[in-house]
Amino acid sequence: MEEFCCRINFVKGTIESRLERVSCKHRASSARLRRISSHFMEEDNAHDIFKWFSTLGSAQQQVSVDFRDETYNAELTLRxxxxxxxxxxxxxxxxxxxIEGATVRKYETKDSSFACLVSFPDPADNLILHFDSEKDRECWMVKIATCSHQMVRAQLDETAYKFYTMGTKQDGDAEESKSINSFYLTNPHTVNHNFALSQQNYLPARRVSFSETMSESKLSIVIPLELVKLYKKWITEFAALLESRQRRWPSFAINGLHDVLREVRENSETLEQCAEFLQNYSGPPFRKSMEKHRVAFAPVPTNLHVHSSIVDQRASQSVISCGTASCLPLRFQSGGLTRLLTILEISQSYHDFNFFSNRQAAVDLKKYIGQLNHRLEVEWTRDVEARRLLCSDISAGIKDTYERLKELIESVADVENYADILVEDEKRRLFLGQNIEKDVPDGLQNQLDTIDAMLVSLSTKVAVMDRIEDEQSKSEVYEKSVQDAICVCLDALLVLAESFLQAQLFGLVTELHKHSMAHLYFHIQIRTDFVLSQAITIAATAVVDAVYRGWPIFDGFAGDLLLTIFSFLSAYGDEKGMAEDAWEAWRQLESRVTFCLVRAPSQVCRTCVPLLSGARTQISVSIPLPHSIYDSLPASLKSRKSISVRCAYFNIGVNHEATLGQSFGGVALETSINQEGAERLLSYSNRYTVEQSARDAVMELVNAVASEPSRKNLAIYEWAMASCESLKGQAVICCKSGKDRTGMAVTIEQGRLLRETCGLNAAQLQEVIASLRRDGARRENCRKNVGKAMYSFSPFQMHFLPKVFRPPSGTYAQGVAS
Structure with a gap:
């Protein structure tokens, strides 16, 4: 018998069938098809064809077959x-x-009324197919009659056209990403692009679809409002504490106390105005760049948006764009936070964060002392052995508390001298017959010496108590002696902690008055509060966005979130102060703020409203998630009580002011910022087990910073973004207003995504980026902020911008308010 085989060639992921007629002979004893003679084929590949058929799916039809006087049931497949x-x-x-040169017709017999005959040039190869219904027979007769080599070529051409010009999904992970989630985002603006990319080897132009969506964050107003309320609560409590000291402190300190109270009340009034404004605010949920100088808007980040991109429904990317986290409404007469902290001429131990950290530590120790006392009262009624263990535990707790209080006292400059001043003033008032409460009964060193002696006595009594095995009357006497000694020690520790708090507060007021630093101190405090509010809002948006995109998991462990912040501010004028504010803000965020993911209280919750709590030195942000999202979180992430955001901040100036800054102001600030940012990224990559490509990207960044940490070195930006993506972090791109330079940087990052996904060459990449800047969502961002879809660049500025940062002609104008 003669029949035909074919050769299957695989070319660039598509299947090209090149049909060649060959002559093959069938041997009955063989379990496979074998070629006997061929004029066109070098080897028999029929077996490979059947393998290929099995990968395309199950059989298409169950039929009864008559072939060469044999009848049997078979599975029929036509490809x-x-x-x-x-x-x-x-x-x-x-x-x-x-099926070449074959004909098909109905074949009616008495035994089968639904059969068809497939006739070949050789009658011995004719095939009779028996179907179960007239419908199946008609369907298959049409299929067999219309199939041909020309039809296969046409189908191949169609497949090739779709592959080269339409773009295809690669795998199951390439499904279209989730639609914009209204739980934390709102007002999405979507722009779809179709790019025709020319190809080599006379292939048709390849079409790439690119979709970008820019959305506002619902957290832009919600979190700043909650933070302002928290700030207002803390400053009100602090003001009440200061007011209570007016009749208890020495007269020479009252003027300094009044100065401090005046500054505290001014900050309180500013916070009250902010709270009132934000509560009554009814505009869009973002702060326009035109409002960046408004004090009531100071806690709100400028122009906060989440910008997501999808290429051919395969690769996706999300970045956060905004104005730099800085306090522009309070101006920069003496610089930003970094410079202000250097000119604050008081001891580091009285700086805002250190002062309240030590104060919180003392308050926590007072609470612990109370817990020890409560435990003594509750558990003392147990048996003798339990009381002995209780005394040993409480004694160890007392010693630990004593050591920690001692360390606190040593960490605060001159606190012992300030305590002595308060002691002497109280003695003077008592001598004059005034009825006062003794806040500091003795100097701190005297109290420490007394407690030290008490601890020696307590240790001796506890040791003796453990060895007593005499009659019960003596045991009770020793136990009562130990109990009294513990109570005396606890009371002495409580007095010491309170004395430390009083002396520390008095020392702060005295230091500020001595150096005339009250105004600067509380200016730094409220400035820090405002920029930290902006940083927390941006970070919270990044946390929720990371939850929806997929949290970084390393070796089955949910790691902390990496936040890579890149700003394009010049080290000159106000922008230098903004960079200093931002640098300090992201440091403060990492050291003072933790996040927690919780299940939303209601299944119908439609808006993310985080709960903020804690103290000045440790703020906790609880973010509620919809039930379906929370339940789908990795177990290692849900089990974490708190999440820290690890920040890596970079800055590169690109405009004409950056050139001036490099010429007159130096590059020390940018150098320090970028070196610290690279170190933080390297530290993060070493903390977890990451892919080698991620480590390579981080090392490229480190090398770029080492070679030139400033002077418009955009290689730092490229490798910082690549490192962030490979480490599964979140990227924040910002400038003064989050509109013009930010728009250029966002489109560069989109171009990088397209280049890595579609293999664009340099010329194609420039054209694509220019198209995104001309017709993309960033011009809508300009319109939302200033009312005109134009970037704010002047022809003069264009000469100083790097080429990759220059917008296409017709998209920018001079004099556009920003």
Missing amino acids: GNLLTCVSTIDAKVPLLFV
């Missing part, structure tokens, strides 16, 4: 012009036919 018949009951050789 292109290849027809296979595989026996389903007996072990028979599969049949493979190439």
Whole structure:
């Protein structure tokens, strides 16, 4: 018998069938098809064809087959012009036919009324197919009659056209990303682009679809409002504490106390105005760049948006764009936070964060002392052995508390001298017959010496108590002695902690008055509060966005979130102060703020409203998530009580002011910022087990910073973004207003995504980025902020911008308010 085989060639991921007629002879004893003679094929590949058929899915039809005087049940499959018949009951050789030069007609017999005959040039190869219904027979007769080599070529051309010009999904992970989630984002603006990319080897232009969506964050107003309320609560409590000291402190300190109270009340009034404004605010949920000088808007980040991109429904990317976290409404007469902290001429121990950290530590120790006292009262009624263990535990707790209080006292400059001043003033008032409460009964060193002696006595009594095995009356006497000694020690520790708090507060007021630093101190405090509010809002948006995109998991462990912040501010004028504010803000965020993911209280919760709590030195942000999202979180993430955001901040100036700053102001600030940012990224990559490509990207960043940490070195930006993506972090791109330079940087990052996904060359990449800047969502961002879809660049500025940062002609104008 003669029948036909074909060769299958695989070219660039598509299947090209090149049909070649060959002569093959069938041997009954063989369990496979074998080629006997061929004028066109070098080897028999029929077996490979059947393998390929099995990968395309199950059989298309169950039929009864008559071939060469044999009748049996078989599975019928038709692919292109290849027809296979595989026996389903007996072990028979599969049949493979190439439908060329064949005819098909109905075949009516008495035994079968739904049969058709497939006739080949050789009558011995004719095939009779028996179907169960007229409908199946008609369907298959049409399929067999219309299949041909030309039809296969047409189908191949269609497949090739779709592959080269339409773009295809690569795998199951390439499904279209989730639609914009209204739980934390709102007002999405979507722009779809179709790019035709020319190709080599006379291939048709390849079409790439690119979709970008820019959305506002609902957290832009919600979190700043909650933070302002928290700030207002803290400053009100502090003001009440200061007011209570007016009749208890020495007269020479009252003027300094009044100065401090005046500054505290001014800050309180500013916070009250901010709270009132934000509560009544009814505009869009973001702060326009035109409002960046408004004090009531100071806690709100400028122009906060989440910008997501998808290429061919395969690769996706999300970045956060905004104005730099800085306190522009309070101006920069003496610089930003970094410079202000250097000119604050008081001891580091009285700086805002250190002062309240030590104060919180003392308050926590007072609470612990109370817990020890409560435990003594509750557990003392147990048996003798339990009381002995209780005394040993409480004694150890007392010693630990004593050591920690001692360390606190040593960490605060001159606190012992300030305590002595308060002691002497109280003695003077008592001598004058005034009825006062003794806040500091003795100097701190005297109290420490007394407690030290008490601890020696307590240790001796506890040791003796453990060895007593005499009659019960003596045991009770010793136990009562130990209990009294513990109570005396606890009371002495409580007095010491309170004395430290009083002396520390007095020392702060005295230091500020002595150096005339009250105004600067509380200016730094409220400035820090405002920029920290902006940083927390941006970070919270990044945390929720990371939850929806997929939290970084390293070796089955949910790590902390990496936040890479890149700003394009010049080290000159106000922008230098903004960079100093931002640098300090992201440091404060990492050291003072933790996040927690919780299940939303209601299934119908439609808006993310975080809960903020804690103290000045440790703020906790609890972010509620919809039930479906929270339940889908990795177990290692849900089990974490708190999440820290690890920040890596970079800055590169790109405009004409950056050139001036490099010429007159130096590059020390940018150098320090970028070196610290690179160190933080390197530290993060070493903390977890990451892919080698991620480590390589981080090392490229480190090398770029080492070679030139400033002077418009945009390689730092490229490798910082690449490192952030490979480490599964969140990127924040910002400038003064989050509109113009930010728009250029966002489109550069989109271009990088397209280049890595589609393999664009340099010329294509420039054209694509120019198209995104001309027709993309960033011009809508300009319109939302200033009312005009134009970037704010002047022809003069264009000469100083790097080429990759220059917008296309017709998209920018001079004099556009920003």
